[in-house]
Amino acid sequence: MNGKSSKMRAWTGIALVLAILSMLCMASTAQEKTASYWAVQGDDLLRKGSINEALEAYEKSLQLDSENESLLLGVATMHHILQVQAATKALGIVEKKLEKNPQDMNAWSSRGVALTNLGRDDEALKSREKVLELLDQSLEKDPTNSTSWMAKAEILAGMDRLDEAVQACDKVIEINSSLVGYAAETKGYLLEGLGRNEDALQAYDMAIELNPEKGGLWYSKGGVLKTLGRNSEADEAFAKAKDLGYQF
Numbered sequence: 641m642n643g644k645s646s647k648m649r650a651w652t653g654i655a656l657v658l659a660i661l662s663m664l665c666m667a668s669t670a671q672e673k674t675a676s677y678w679a680v681q682g683d684d685l686l687r688k689g690s691i692n693e694a695l696e697a698y699e700k701s702l703q704l705d706s707e708n709e710s711l712l713l714g715v716a717t718m719h720h721i722l723q724v725q726a727a728t729k730a731l732g733i734v735e736k737k738l739e740k741n742p743q744d745m746n747a748w749s750s751r752g753v754a755l756t757n758l759g760r761d762d763e764a765l766k767s768r769e770k771v772l773e774l775l776d777q778s779l780e781k782d783p784t785n786s787t788s789w790m791a792k793a794e795i796l797a798g799m800d801r802l803d804e805a806v807q808a809c810d811k812v813i814e815i816n817s818s819l820v821g822y823a824a825e826t827k828g829y830l831l832e833g834l835g836r837n838e839d840a841l842q843a844y845d846m847a848i849e850l851n852p853e854k855g856g857l858w859y860s861k862g863g864v865l866k867t868l869g870r871n872s873e874a875d876e877a878f879a880k881a882k883d884l885g886y887q888f
Contacts (some may be wrong), residue, residue: 675705682714724735727757745774749795771795786817793823797830798846806830808853814845821850828860 646683667771683758687696695718695752702711737747752767775792793808809830812823828843851857860876881888 652761668709673704675701675708677701679711691718691725693719694718695722723757730754731758743774744769745771745778748774768795768799784815786812786815786819786823789815790819790823790826793826793830797826799801802830802834806834821847824850825857825860828864832860832864837867841868853884855881856885858884859886859888 655726658760678697682694682697682701685691685697695715698711698715698718702708702715705711723770730750734747734751734754737744738751741747748770748865749766752764753773755761755764755767772792772795774794775788779792780843782788789808793805793812796808798801807829809823812819824843824847826841828854831837831840831843841861841864844857844864848854848857848861858881859875862874862881863879865871865874878888
């Protein structure tokens, strides 16, 4: 049933693209290398089921008429169709893996990502809860496994359980493994999300101490300082980020 509904969504999307883009060509004669020409080529390819080639044609049309809202909407819909198709295929692969090994943590994690891309959020949440269950089982056996704690932090963050994610990052920092810098950086992002900017600043300072040449850390620090009203310090941090080659 889910496969049929995914195909139905894809073909509904195709019909929508054709309806939008056909409007572009009604009032003009297709001429080679014009936006209208490539839109017509895209329409023909789409009707033949050549979705990737159709997308290439529509994007060539956009290069020549980048402000055309109908083209932009059509291309956006095409990307969504391809996303649904890829996620549906990935989900099928993952389900087969889980049939063979119901304890495959990576498969459960991939299942959650695929389901999110298909808009099946309740099922995606259950997959992530299963990942947490398996991680907790792993940590019961080896509570010093920093990789498992970091994975737990990322899963919890994705579930918007930020306080618990911060605690998991603290575990990584406490264990003092090679993941400390990444854990400190992640903790900074999480604390910003919680509005705990002073604590976030401390986390970024720890990350910078461990990796002073990472421009993104200086940029993140500058953002927190700006939020705290410490503008001159923020400008210094932004300048440092720029000196290190960080683009913003």
